[in-house]
Amino acid sequence: MQARLDSPNPRKNKSQGTKEEAQELIYAALESNGPERYRLAQKALELDPSHADGYTILAEQTDSLQTAAQLFEKGMRIGRDELGEAFFHENKGYFWGLIETRPFMRAAMNYAAFLQKIGDLTAAITQYEELLELNPADNQGISYMLFISYCDDEQFRKASELLKRYPEDSAQDAYNQTLIEILSNGLTDKANQLFLAAKKVNKYVVDLLTGKKKLPADIPDYYSFGDKNEAAVYVSEHQHLWNRVPKLKEWLSN
Structure with a gap:
């Protein structure tokens, strides 16, 4: 796990076949439980270190909150790099409907939850608000966590507006x-x-x-x-x- 954290950002020159094989392993991992889930994620990252979901899955098994946060953050940043900033601008508003966005969205949500847990409310709120801008339909339930963050930060007007937006x-x-x-x-x-x-x-x-x-x-x-x-x-x-x-x-x- 530490090797995954310390490794540099992956290069984008993997063959299409290798990336597809890694994706199949990730799909299998998402449907598995226990050690097999993490073994499959690890194998997927060995084939393609640019898969955000692999880092999200590995983060589940660590007892260290800090290590989990680092894995979530790395997955989020890799997912953003893989999609590219132009993709974000072009597809803002219906992100979750595009399957290729979901690894980034999952990693970003978990990283925001970590920021909220340690009390970095400004960063957590910024992250949650971006996820809702990307996906206003809120398939991930971001609005629930954002409401709590707003209240913790005493932004009661925004919390009230959020309830009206998602009744x-x-x-x-x-x-x-x-x-x-x-x-x-x-x-x-x-x-x-x-x-x-x-x-x-x-x-x-x-x-x-x-x-x-x-x-x-x-x-x-x-x-x-x-x-x-x-x-x-x-x-x-x-x-x-x-x-x-x-x-x-x-x-x-x-």
């Missing part, structure tokens, strides 16, 4: 409407009304926010609208923002 019938949208009203204006009558509406969308969120119920040890990967899993996913990602609300438990209880 949905979900607990996340309903409770975030309440949250942004409180963070912007305090515990207003409007916040009360929004909260009552959110509670109808998913009643299980409240007990988790107040601590009456504990989050499960393992946050579920799947959920349905209105169920306990949806509540767990929402609270696990947004609890730190709700904790900013003065006297949160008393207000929610009332």
Whole structure:
């Protein structure tokens, strides 16, 4: 893995056959789990070091956050170089619809998430905003992470505009409407009304926010609208923002 980080940027003179073979290995890796997934990614990079998805997959297996970030960043930069800046300008707005963009998009999203995790909000927000400009349809769910970053950075107006841009019938949208009203204006009558509406969308969120119920040890990967899993996913990602609300438990209880 360290060799992959230390290796110079790959030259673009690989034969078409070699690149296609590497791509097939990446496809197989994306559908595999465990050691086989990483073995296939490593083999693909040996054939074609210019494949961004290879670095993204290798980053999954390291326990070092810093090493993972370096791999994501390298994959992102290689993916951008492979596409070329002219390609970005010509295809902005429907990037995800072009299969060849997805390795770059995956690496860039993961790198932005790392920046967000370490608190480099300015860089993370810039990265997320670029991904949404490239793909306004938001197939990757970037808007969810950008909303949290905006709130962490106290850019509440932008967070509110983002909710209007990507409305949905979900607990996340309903409770975030309440949250942004409180963070912007305090515990207003409007916040009360929004909260009552959110509670109808998913009643299980409240007990988790107040601590009456504990989050499960393992946050579920799947959920349905209105169920306990949806509540767990929402609270696990947004609890730190709700904790900013003065006297949160008393207000929610009332």
